C-alpha cells in the first residue's frame with residue numbers, strides 16, 4: 001500500500017518537495033523509485049553530504065530517490081528528537097530470556113507529540129527507560145537529541161529531558177515545594193526561578209498547598225506532582241509514562257492542551273504513553289506497539305483513514321490481527337513506504353525538510369530495509385524532518401559535546417553546587433523527618449553501649465558453693481575461729497577470705513554436696529577433712545618432712561562445674577586468691593614473713609593494663625567499632641535500595657545526577673551523622689562507664705569515624721549488589737557474625753588456626769580493632785605500627801568498597 005507522501009496538497013512547497021520513499025523496497029527492490037511526485041536537486045544533496053567522505057548519494061533513478069549511507073544516516077538520526085534503530089532488549093537469563101523489544105525502530109520528530117500506545121506489558125516502559133538512559137539495549141542504537149543516551153555530553157540523562165516514570169518516584173517525606181526545589185536545583189535552576197515555576201505548575205495542575213507532604217497526597221495528586229517535576233525545567237524532550245492515569249477528564253484535557261501548546265513552537269518534543277487510546281488522537285504521531293515492536297507509526301488521522309476505522313482502538317485491533325497473520329505467514333507482506341506520514345502531514349513538520357528513517361521496522365506497515373533519504377525543496381534547501389536546517393553535521397556534533405552543562409565549566413567538574421545542595425538537603429531532610437531513623441542513628445548506639453557496659457565484663461555474683469566442713473560437723477553455717485595467732489578452725493578462717501560473690505551452702509556429706517553440683521544447685525563443692533587444722537599446721541611445720549597423709553588431710557578439695565568457663569575460671573581464681581590471703585594473714589599475725597604464703601612467682605605492675613584486667617577493656621574497642629560500622633551498613637544499604645525500588649534513584653539518574661554524586665552526598669551526610677554517633681558512643685564508653693583510655697582522644701575519634709565511613713561504603717556495596725531490601729538485610733546480617741567472630745573483637749586472633757588468622761587480618765575490622773585497643777589500653781600514638789596499620793587498612797577498605805560500588809553501579813544500569 002502506498003501512502004501519498006509529500007503529495008501535492010496545495011502546500012506552498014507543493015511540487016517542490018522531493019519526497020523519497022524507499023519503504024517500497026521490500027517489494028520493489030532496494031533502489032527502486034517511488035511513484036510520488038518528486039524532484040531532487042542532486043547537486044544540493046551532494047553538497048549536503050560533502051562533509052562525510054563515505055557518504056555517497058545514491059539515486060535510484062532520475063526521478064528522485066536519494067539515499068545515503070550510514071554516515072549520513074547517523075547525521076540524520078541526530079536531527080530527530082529520538083531515533084531508535086534495531087532495538088533488542090531482553091530480561092531474564094540466557095536460558096530463559098524474556099524478549100521485550102525485538103528489532104524495534106522508532107522515529108520521533110522534533111516539535112511533535114508522539115503517543116506510544118500498546119497493551120500492558122508490550123514493552124513501552126522498557127523502551128522509554130532505554131531512551132532516557134535508565135536501561136541499556138542488548139543491541140541496537142538509540143539517538144536522543146543528537147546524542148546517545150549515557151554518553152558524555154549527550155545531555156541525556158540530564159536537564160534536556162523531563163521524565164515522568166510510571167511509578168510515583170517522589171520522596172514521601174518532602175512537601176511539594178521541597179520536591180520541586182530538589183529537582184529544580186538538580187536541573188541547575190535558581191531558587192527564585194523554581195518558586196516562579198512552582199506557582200505556575202500548582203495552578204496549572206490544580207495541586208494542593210505547596211507545603212503538603214507528598215505522602216499525604218492522594219494517588220492522583222501524587223501523579224500530578226510527578227508530572228510537575230517533569231515539566232519543572234521546561235525541557236526540550238518530555239518523556240511521560242502514563243501521566244494521565246488517575247487524572248480527571250478536565251485536567252487530562254488541559255494537560256493535553258499544554259502538551260500541544262509547548263510543541264507548537266517546534267522546540268519541544270513529547271513522548272507519551274497512555275492507556276486511554278483515544279486521547280492520543282491529539283498526538284502528532286502514534287506508535288502502536290505490540291510484543292516488543294511497532295505495528296505502525298503514523299499520524300492518528302492517517303491511521304484512521306488508512307485502516308478505515310473510526311477509533312484508534314479499532315486500528316490497533318486490526319493491526320494486531322494483521323501481525324498475528326503475518327507471524328503465521330511471513331511471506332504475505334504488505335508494502336508501504338516508510339516515511340512517517342504524520343511527520344509530513346503535521347503542519348510544521350510538513351513545512352520542513354524530511355529525513356526518512358533508514359528502516360522503520362514497523363510491523364503492520366512493513367517498512368523494510370529502506371534507506372534514509374533526504375528531501376529537498378525546489379529551492380534546493382535541504383532539511384530534516386524536525387525542521388532543523390541542514391547544518392553541518394560537524395557543527396551539530398560539537399554542539400552536543402557540552403550540551404548538558406549549562407555553564408561549560410561544569411563539564412570539567414565532578415558535580416555542581418545545585419546538585420550537591422539538592423542531594424544533601426534531601427539526605428538531611430529524610431533523616432530529620434523520620435523519627436525512626438533519628439532513633440536508629442543516635443539512640444541505638446547509646447543503648448548498645450549502655451547494654452554492653454552493663455552486661456559484659458562484670459564479675460558474676462551470687463555463685464553458690466556446696467560446702468562440706470567435717471571439722472565443724474554442722475550444716476547451720478556456725479563456723480567460729482580465733483582471729484589472732486591461733487590454730488583453731490582454720491577451715492573457717494580460710495572461708496572468711498572467700499569474697500562475697502560466693503554464696504556458701506553447707507551440706508552434711510560429700511555425696512550430697514556433689515549431688516547439688518550435679519543437679520545444678522551449686523557451681524562447685526568444697527570439702528574440708530575433719531582434722532584439716534591439725535594437718536595444715538603439721539604441713540607448714542614439717543615442710544618437706546610431711547607425710548602423705550598429712551598432705552592429704554591438709555588439702556582443701558574442690559569439685560567445680562566447668563560447663564561455664566567464665567564462672568569456673570573465676571571460682572578457681574577466687575579460691576586460690578582466698579588461700580593466699582588466708583596464709584599471708586596467718587603468717588603476719590604469727591610474726592612470720594607473709595611472703596612465705598605466696599607462690600614463688602611475683603607479678604610486678606604490668607607494663608600496660610592492670611594485674612586485674614577487665615574483659616570489658618578487651619572487648620570495648622571492638623564493640624565501639626562494630627557498633628559504628630554496622631549501624632552505617634544498615635543505614636546506607638537500606639536507604640539506597642529503598643530509593644531505587646521506589647524509582648527515586650532512577651529519576652535522579654535521569655535528571656542528570658551521577659552515581660558519584662549520590663555516593664558523595666551520602667559520604668558527606670554520613671560523615672556528619674558519624675561525628676554525632678562517635679561522640680555519643682565515646683562519651684558513654686569512656687566518660688560514663690569508665691572504659692580504660694590511656695591514648696589521645698583525637699586518634700580514637702578519627703579511627704571511629706573512619707570505621708563508620710568504611711561501614712557506609714560496605715553498605716554502598718550491598719545496596720549496589722542487592723536488588724531487594726530483603727536481600728540487603730540478609731547480606732548485612734549475614735556478614736555481621738563472621739566479621740565479629742573473625743575480627744578479634746571477642747577473642748584474640750592468635751587463638752585461630754593460621755589460615756583463618758590471615759583471613760581475619762584481611763577483614764576491615766581486625767586491624768582497626770587492634771589499633772584502637774592499642775590506643776586505649778597501651779596509650780600508643782599514630783606513630784606506632786599497630787596503630788597506623790589500623791588506619792591504613794580502614795582507608796584501604798573505604799577505597800576498595802567505593803570502587804566496587806561505582807563499578808557495580810556502572811555495569812548494572814540496564
Ligand SMILES: Nc1ncnc2c1ncn2[C@@H]1O[C@H](COP(=O)(O)OP(=O)(O)OP(=O)(O)O)[C@@H](O)[C@H]1O
Pocket residue numbers: 091092098100118119120121122123124125126127166
Ligand atoms: N526489570 C525487569 N526484569 C524482568 N522483566 C521485566 C523488567 N521490567 C519489565 N519486565 C518485563 O518486560 C515486559 C515489558 O514490561 P514494560 O514495563 O516495559 O511494559 P509496559 O508496556 O510498559 O506495560 P504497562 O503498560 O503495564 O506499564 C513485561 O513482561 C515485564 O514483566
